[in-house]
Amino acid sequence: MKVSEIMNPVIFTVEGEKSIYAAFKLMHEKGIRRVFVTVNERIEGIISYRDLVNVLFNKGVFELIDMQLKDIFTKEILTISDSAEVEHAAQLMLHADVSGLLVLDSKNDPLGVVSQTDILRALVKGV
Numbered sequence: 001m002k003v004s005e006i007m008n009p010v011i012f013t014v015e016g017e018k019s020i021y022a023a024f025k026l027m028h029e030k031g032i033r034r035v036f037v038t039v040n041e042r043i044e045g046i047i048s049y050r051d052l053v054n055v056l057f058n059k060g061v062f063e064l065i066d067m068q069l070k071d072i073f074t075k076e077i078l079t080i081s082d083s084a085e086v087e088h089a090a091q092l093m094l095h096a097d098v099s100g101l102l103v104l105d106s107k108n109d110p111l112g113v114v115s116q117t118d119i120l121r122a123l124v125k126g127v
Contacts, residue, residue, distance in 0.1 A: 004082035006122040007103045007112040013038045016070030037073040045073035079104050
């Protein structure tokens with residue numbers, strides 16, 4: 001089974017100048033665990049729920065007031081081809097200890113996101 005068959009074609013993004021609160025709010029409203037951070041309308045990084053919780057526990061209140069996502073997002077985005085096998089996506093996630101990957105087409109343009117939940121859902125349907 002190919003990643004393109006199970007991925008979510010919606011890519012949730014938030015601008016780098018937005019606050020931590022904006023990312024938390026979007027994640028809560030959409031029931032997601034990660035958002036991609038854009039700078040000048042281009043995806044430049046990712047921030048997960050786990051990243052945000054770590055920042056909240058490790059920073060002082062006054063540091064958080066003016067903090068923007070561009071100050072804390074992860075610049076290394078793990079990606080996978082839409083034509084890759086689902087098993088490969090699962091291996092990448094396990095090895096990197098992440099819960100989702102940005103899916104790219106043959107031109108390296110973003111197509112969607114594949115998550116652990118997408119893989120589990122596919123396995124359950126296939127049983």
